Amino acid sequence: MKRTLLFTIALFIVSQSLKAQTAPPSDIGTIQQEFKKLNVLGSVLYIAAHPDDENTRLLAYLAQEKHYRTGYLSLTRGDGGQNLIGTEQGELLGLIRTQELLAARRMDGAEQFFSRATDFGFSKNPEETLKFWDKDKILGDMVWVIRKFRPDVMICRFPTTGEGGHGNHTASAILAQEAFSAAADPKRYPEQLKHGVTPWQAKRLLWNTFNFGNTNTTSEDQFKLNVGGYNPTLGQSYGEIAAESRSNHKTQGFGSARQRGDVFEYFKTILGDAPKTDLMDGITTTWARIPGGAPIGDELAKIRKDFNDDAPQASVPALVKLLDKVDMDFVNDKAMQTVRLKAGAVEDYTYWHQQKTKDLKDLIAACAGLWFEAYTAEPTYAQDDQMAIRTQVISRNGLNIVLNGLELIQSMDKAKSPASAAGSRPLTHYDLAVTNKDIPVGELQTFNNTCVTGGISQPYWLEQPHPIGSYYIDDDTKVGNPENPDAPKMKFSFLIAGKPMTFYRTLQYKYVDPARGEIYQPLEIAPPVTANITEKVYVFNGPLPQTVQVKLKSFTNADGSVSIKPIAGWKISPERIDFTGKKKGDEWTVAFTVVPTDDRSNTANLDVITTANGKTFSQGLLNIKYNHVPAITIFPPAQAKLVNINLKIAGKRIGYIGGAGDLVPDALREVGYEVHQLTESEILNGDLSIYDAIVTGVRAYNVNPRLAYEQPKLMEYVKNGGNLVVQYNNNNGLVTKEIGPYPFRIVNERVTDETAPVTILDKNNPILNYPNQISQEDFKGWIQERSVYMLNNIDPKYKTPLQMGDPGEGQSNGAVAVTEYGEGRFVYTSLAFFRQLPAGVPGAYRLFINLLSKPKNTVGQ
Template identity: 30%
Template structure:
C-alpha cells in the first residue's frame, strides 16, 4: 500500500454503529467542533508502550480543545496483560485491547496506530525488552508512523529510564526519542520502505503522571465545553473507561485538571518556552502554524492567491455557523474547498521536500474536516446493510446502500463505491448520479463476493518470536476498517460543496432489550469447525474414556449436511469413524460428540477434525471475541486440540470447589485430569454448603474482581480452620487489608516479580508436602514455563507462613514468597503467586503436577 493511499484512507471519515458513537459525533456539538478546527494545521504524535499508557486528557485536550491532528502510537496491543472481563489471554486479549483503544479514539478524537511488538508480559528493563523485540525493527515501525503522520511535535509518555518501571515503558521512551532523531535519516531508513523523510520540530516527555516534575508546559484539560455539556477532562475519562478489560474506569472529575510535559529537544528554536497566553505555554511556539508558512512552496500566482485567501474563508465559515441552521455553512464550506483545490491538486507532494509534505498533509487533514463539516451541515448519512451478519466466503451477498438527506437542501450523489474487495463496484456507474430531495432517501443495491475471512489483520500470519509479521512494517489507518467485510464510499455534492462519506457494511437487528444493534458484516467460511479449547489434559498411562465435542456453525443460507471425522493420535480410538449432522439454516450450530478411549504416553498429542459438506472440506473455525463496548473480532485457529498427557497422581477422595478469578481457565483443566471439580460463582460463595469440599481454590485477583467474595471471606477462613485446604492465588494490594489473609504479608511498591520464565527455582524445603505429595516436584517440572514465574510476590510474611521455594530474576536478591503454606486451625492455607493461570492453559505438565499437589496441601512443621 502506498503512503498516498494510506493518506487517502485516513482522510475518509469512518461512520460507526450508533451504539458506539458518542454524542460529539453528531448534531450541533459535532458541527461546531469540526468547523472550529478549520484552519488548524498542527499535528502531534504521542508514543507509549501499551494501550493503557495513553494520556487521554492530553489526547482530548489536543484533539478536541485545540483541534490538533493527534495520533497515539502504542508499541503493543496489550496481549500480555490480564483480563478483568473474561477469560481471553494472549492474542485474544490483544484483539480486545486493540478494539478498546479504537473505541477510546472515537470518543476523544485521536487517531490510533500500533507497532508490531507483541506484549510478552512484564519486563524489568529496556535491555530485557530488546532481547524480545529486535530494537531496529520496532524503531523502524515508529519511524514509519512518524513519517506517515508527519507530526510537528512528538510526545513520549515515558522517560526512557529505569524510573519508568516496566521495561516496555522504558523501551517506548527510548524508541520515541530515537525516532525523533532518525525520522529524517533516509540512509538508515530509506524512503522505499519507510516513507518520505520527516523531521518533527520538537520533542516532549509527558510529566502529568510524574506530579508535573520538570514540566515546562502546563495546560488545563478541565476547561468546560458548553456544546458538549462537559469538560475535555470529563470526556477523557469516558474515553479511558473503554479500557474495561483492564478496569480503568474513573471518576469524571469537574474543574481544573492539569496536563503537563517537558521540552527535551527542538529544532530551530521550536517549542521553546516563553510567556504564556491565558496561562498556557504555546506547545508549537517557534513554529509558523498558519497557512502562510506554505507561501514558499506555492509559487504560481493563482495558487498563491488561493493560499492567501484560505484563512479568511475559514473565518467566514466559522462566522456563518448557526447550530439551528447548519446548512447556512454550505456556501462558505464550498468556497473553502475550491480554494483548497486551487492551492494544489492531490497528492500535492510537489518536489518532495519537507515543506511539500507538510502542505500535502495540511491539505489532507483540512479536506477531511471540510468533508465532515459538509456532511454534518447538509444532514447527509450513509447506511450500508446486508441481510445477515455473516457473509459466506465465495458466495455473493446483496448489499443495500441508502443515502439519507436529512437537511433542507437537495444533494446529488455522484458515486457509491463498494470497497474492501478485489472488485469494487460503483452502484451508480454509467449514470450522472442521483438527486436526493430534502428529507428523502435513495437506495441502491449491489452484490459483493468476499474471498478472505474477516479476522484481525495482524494475526493473518504467525508471529516471529515476539514481533508480529505484518507486511510493510507498522500498522496503517486500515486499523479502523478491519472488522468489516466491506465498506461503501459515497461522493456527494450539495450547494457547490463536495464531501466523501464512508460507512461500513453492517447487519442491523432489533433486540427487545438493547433496541437496534448494528454489527459489522464479517466474511466467514460456510462451516466453522472448532474445539472448545486448544489444549486439554489427560493422565499419561491411565485409561481415557471421554467425550470429545466438535462444534460446527453454519453461515450458509441454505440447509447443509456435514460429515465430521477425527484424526486421533496413536493409543486412542473413537466410537465412530465419522458422524453426519444436519445444519438446517443460517446460524445453525451442532455439537458432534465422539467417545474417545485408550491410553496416551506422556507428551502432547494432537486431535484434529475435518468436516465435509457439498464436496468441500472445512478444517478451521473462529473464536468470537464479543463485548458490548467494542466491535466483535473473530480469531481463527485450526480445528485441532492438543491433549497434554501428564504423568500425575491424584489425591484420594479430593472434592474441589473452584472460584474463578481474572482471566482464569484452570478449573476445566483440573477436571480433565480426573479431579472432582465444582465451579462456584464468587457472588454466591456465601450461600453454598462448603462442607462437602476438601479443597477450595480461589482464582487470581478474584477478591479484587468481586466485592461479594471479599465480604464472605471470613466464611472461607472458618471453613479452612475446620479442616479444609484453602488455596488462594495471587492478588494485588487488596491483600494488605487486615483479615483478607489469615496472616499478614507485605508487598513492595513496585511489587516483586519473577519475569524470566527460565529463572532457577530452588526448594527451600525439599520434603515439603506440596513438593512431594502426591507428586514429587523436580527440576523438570519448572521447564517450559511461559511469560513469567511469579507476580505480586510478597516481600515479608508472618512467621506462620512457611516458604517452600525460592526464585528470582538474575541479578536480583532472593525472593522466597511465591509459595507460602500455613496452618489455620485444623486446616491449611496456601498462598501462591506463581503464574499457574498462564501455565495450565499453555499445556505445561509440570505446572499441572504442582497444582494438583496444592489441592492436597497440608501444613508442614517449620524446618
C-alpha cells in the same frame, strides 16, 4: 526465554461503538468544533507502550481545545496483561483492548495507531523488551507512523531512565528518541519511501512528566500547560472527557472519576527546540504554513462568522466554493506550485490538502443534513457466497443534491468489485435513494446489491503465525492501522451545489434489539463450516480413551466431512465423519475417541479438518461480547492440546470463589474434579466442610469486596480441617490485608523469566510430595512468567518450600507459602497457574493438584 501462544485467530472488526451509527456525528456542537479544526494545521503524536498508558486528559485538550490532529501510538495491543472483566487472555485480550482504545479515542477525539509489537508480559528492563520486540522492526514501524502522520510535536509518556518501571515503558521512550531522528533520514528505512511517504522531522520531542504512585518527576521549572479547561461547545471540561475516555479501559479496571478545574501537565524537552510559551512555538499552525494559503483561512473564518445554527445548510454553498478554491488554487495553479516548490513545502501542502479536503467534505455533508450508509442484510456470510448489500441515502435540509452513483470497493488499494449503481438521482427534501428496481420501501428506500464475498474476516496482524514479541505482517504498509484498512466499503458519489464529491462507508450489519434499540455490529465473513472443539486441553492420565466432541456450524448449504489430523503416538477413531444436506445456520455435534498409544508423558496438538463443498478448512467460531465494545466474532484454529501426564489426584470436590476471571475451574474439571462456584450465602451459611479444597481466583481479594466479610468463615473452614488455596493478588487495592491466618506482605515482585531456575528448599514438604512427587522436570515448559506479586515479610509459621528469581537478580521464597492452622491448611501462591493450566503445562497441573490435596496425617507433625 520463550512464550507460548494460545492460538492464532481471525477477525474482522469495525471502529464504531456498540450502538454507534456508521456516519460521523452532525450535531451543531460537532459542526462548530469542525469549523475550528479546519483552521488549524498542526499535529501531535503521543507515544507509549500499552493501552491505558496514554494521558487521556492531554489528548482531549490537544484534540478538542487546540484542534490539532492528535494521535496515540501504542506500541502494543495489551495482549500480555490480565483481564478484570472476563477470562480472555493473550491475543483475545489484545483484541478487546484494541476496541477499548478505539472507544476511548471516540471520546477524546484523538486517533489510534499501533506497531507490530506484542505485550509479552511484564518486563523488568528495556534490554529484554527490545530483544523480544526485534528493535529494528518496531523502530521501523514507528518511523512509518511518523512519516505518515507527520507530527509537529512528539510526546513520550515515559522517560528513558526507568522511572516508568515496566521495561516496555522505558523501551517505548528509547525507541521514540531514535525514531525522532530516523524518520527524517532518507537513508533509514528507505523502502518506505516507495509507498507514498517522505522523510519527516518533528520540531521537538517532549517527555510528559508525571506524579503518580511514589514517583514525582514534575517540577515547576518545566514547561507546563493547563489542560483542565472547560469547553462550552461540548459542555464538558477536559477532565470530564478524559474520565469518560479512560473508563473504556474496563479490562484493566480503570474506571475514572470526572475531574473539573485547573490541572497542569508538565513537560521536559528531550530533543529539538524547547517550547517557551506554547507547545507549538516556532511552528505555524494556520493556513499560512502553506505558501499562498492564508486567504483560505480568511475565507473559512468568514464562513464560520456567518454560520447560522438554525440553518446550517445555508453555509453549504460557501463551503463548496471554499473546497473548490482549495482544489483549484492549490492543485492546478502552476504558479502556486512553483512558490511551494521554492519554499520546500510541496509535501507539507500535499499532506494538509489531503487532510483538510476530507474534513471539509465531511463538514459540508454535516451542514447539508446528508445521511448515507451501507449495511448488509445478514450478519454473517460464508466465503464465496453472495452478499446482499443495502444502502440508505437521505437529504434532510432540502438542498440541491444528486446521487451520482454507488460502488462497492473490496479494497481501497486493489481492484474494485463490479457491484455498482449506474445513473443519477436528485435528492429532494426527505427523499431517499431508490432501490436498483426503483421501488420505494415506505419512507426508507434502499439500493440493494450483491457481491461475492472475499477471504475469511481476520485482522491483518493475525493473518500469519507469529513469534513471541511481535506479530508477523507481510504487508508493512498496513502497520499502524488499528483495524483492517482494506475492509469492504461502499463509495458514494454526490453532486453537491454543483461540485462532485465522494465519500466512503464501511460495510456493517445493523439490527434492532428489543431492549437496546438499533445496534450496529461488524460484518463477518466465515468459512463454510466451522468446527469448535469442546475443550481446549485434554489431560490424559494413562492409556484411557477420551471422547473429543466437535460442534459444527454451517454458514452456507454444504456437504462434506470432518476428521482429526493424524497424530503420532495417539489413536483416533473414526478416521472421518461425513455430512450432507446441511443448510445455513445448521448446528450439529460429532464425536471422536482419542487415546494415547503408549504411557510416555507427551503433549500434542489436535487439529480438526473440515472439508466443505470441495474446500478444506480448519477453523472454529468464538464470539466475544461486552457492552462497551463492538461484538467480536473470531475464527480461531480448530485446535486443542492433548496432554498425557503421570497424574495422581486426591479429593474430588472443589469450591471456587471467583476473582478477576480465569480458566482454572475449567482446567480442574478437565482432570476430573467437581468444581462449584461458591456464592456468598453458601460461604456464610453453608457447610464448607464438604469441599476437599476451596480456591480463590486470581485477584479475588482485589475485586470482590465481600471477601472482607467472608474471610472469617474461610478461616473457620481452615481451622476445622479444610484446605484453602489463595491465588495471586495485586498489592494495591486489597479488600483486606488479613488474607492468611498469619501475616505476610504482598509486593510487586515477579519472576518474569519462565525458564528461571527453581530451587527446592524443602523437598519433604507435603505440597511437593502428595499426591505427586514434584521435581525440577515439573518446572519445564512454563509460559510467559513463573510468578507475579510475590510475598515478603512472611511470618515464620509459614513454610516456603520454593525459591526462584530472574537471572542476575536476588532469589525470593515468596512464590508459595503454606501453613497449618487448626486442623487444616492454608496455601498462598503467586505462581502463574492461571496461565499454565489453560496452556496444558504438565508440571503446573501436578503441582496445583498437590496444593489442593491435604494429606490426612500432616497436621500437627
